[in-house]
Amino acid sequence: MDLYGQxxxxxxxxxxxxxxxxxxxxxxxxxxxxxGGDWCQRYLHIQNATGNPVRxxxxxxxxxxxxxxxxxxxxxxxxxxxxxxESISVPLAFALYYIGFPLFVLPVSAPIDGLxxxxxxxxxxxxxxxxxxxxxxxxxxKLPGHEGKMYTAGLFKYSRHIxxxxxxxxxTAYAILTKNGYAATIPIFLFCFFAFYNAPKLDxxxxxxxxxxxxxxxxxxxxxxxxxx
Numbered sequence: 512m513d514l515y516g517q518x519x520x521x522x523x524x525x526x527x528x529x530x531x532x533x534x535x536x537x538x539x540x541x542x543x544x545x546x547g548g549d550w551c552q553r554y555l556h557i558q559n560a561t562g563n564p565v566r567x568x569x570x571x572x573x574x575x576x577x578x579x580x581x582x583x584x585x586x587x588x589x590x591x592x593x594x595x596x597e598s599i600s601v602p603l604a605f606a607l608y609y610i611g612f613p614l615f616v617l618p619v620s621a622p623i624d625g626l627x628x629x630x631x632x633x634x635x636x637x638x639x640x641x642x643x644x645x646x647x648x649x650x651x652x653k654l655p656g657h658e659g660k661m662y663t664a665g666l667f668k669y670s671r672h673i674x675x676x677x678x679x680x681x682x683t684a685y686a687i688l689t690k691n692g693y694a695a696t697i698p699i700f701l702f703c704f705f706a707f708y709n710a711p712k713l714d715x716x717x718x719x720x721x722x723x724x725x726x727x728x729x730x731x732x733x734x735x736x737x738x739x740x
Contacts, residue, residue, distance in 0.1 A: 518590050518591065518592065519591070519592035519593070521592055521593035523598075524593040524594070524595060524597065524598040525585050525586065525589075525593065525598075527595075527598040527599075528585065528593075528598050528601050528602055529582060529585075531598075531599075531602035532578055532581070532602050532605060532609070533578075535602060535605065535606055535609040535610060536574055536575070536578060536609060538609070538610060539571060539574050539609045539610055539613050540571060542610070542613045542614065542617070543567040543570065543571055543613050543616075543617075544564075544567065544571075548561065548617055551614065551617060552617075555614075557614060557617050557618060558617065558618035559617050559618070560617065560618050560619060560620035561620070562620035563620040563621070563622055565622070565623055566616055566619060566620070566621070566623065566627075566688060566689075566690070567613070567616060569623075569627075569631070569688055570612055570613055570616050570685065570688055570689070571613070573608075573612075573634060573681075573684070573685055573688070574608065574609050574612075574613075576634075576638065577605070577608060577609075577638075577681070578609075580638060580641070580642055581605070583642075584642065584645060587649075588645050588646065588649050607697055608682065608685060608697070611694075611697060612685045612686070612688075612689055612694060612697070615686075615689040615691040615693060615694040616688070616689040616690070616691065616694075618691070619689060619690045619691060621690055626687060627687065627688055627690075629687065630683075630684040630685075630687030630688045631684065631688075633680050633681070633683060633684040633687065634680070634681045634684035634685070636677075636680055636681075637676075637677045637678065637679070637680030637681030637682070637683075637684060638677065638681050639677070640666060640673055640674070640676060640677030640680065641674045641677030641678055641681070642677075643665075643666065644665060644666040644667060644673045644674045644677065645674055647664075647665040647666070648662045648665065648667065651664065651665075661717070661720075661721045661724055661725060661728065663728050663732070667732075668732065669732070669733075669737035669738070670732065670733050670734070670735060670736065670737045671710070671714065671728065671729060671732050671733070671734050671735075672705065672710045672713070672734060672735050673737070675705045675709070675710060675735060676735055676736055676737065678701065678705070679698060679701055679702050679705065679735075682697060682698045682701050683698040685697070685698075686698050705735060706734075706735055706740070710734055710735055711734075714729065714734065
């Protein structure tokens, strides 16, 4: 967590992350719409059901939206230093979404139904919670007199890590759209990672940085899921 106190543009690392993610997007497109589906069926024994492409189009659209959101946040909002190992680990983590969900959706050709529309709404909600909370916090911190102060307003008054909760929602939406039960393992893993590792670790850092102010905030605000947990 020492990285949160180190300011740096980390331009080479950010370029590396974006280039690797573009390669993952190209691989995702190959799997979903080109000969990659047949390759997966032949060598990975994953059925390639090509009857209805709408679900695949949605999954790839999700991929593009997440890529653009991450690019925006890294270029305009992320101020801390990015170590070189993170420039590799971040794309590897996002490969779960860019490649994992396309593999899960390959065998599925079912038409879009009501649950899928719920998934679309969940995706938009998750993206909004994550990005809007980060943008509002960034704007607040840029106001005169706010530098170095703790931000607890906006969406962060409902959850100390509302941005992480947003991530869980849009990843769950991916899983819903794949219509594949195995895809649920990814949002479950992400929830466990945030709930039992990343959020508590960040809490410890913020408590050391802001002291009693953060303790008071933590007592009245749920850690991850608004009003629940």
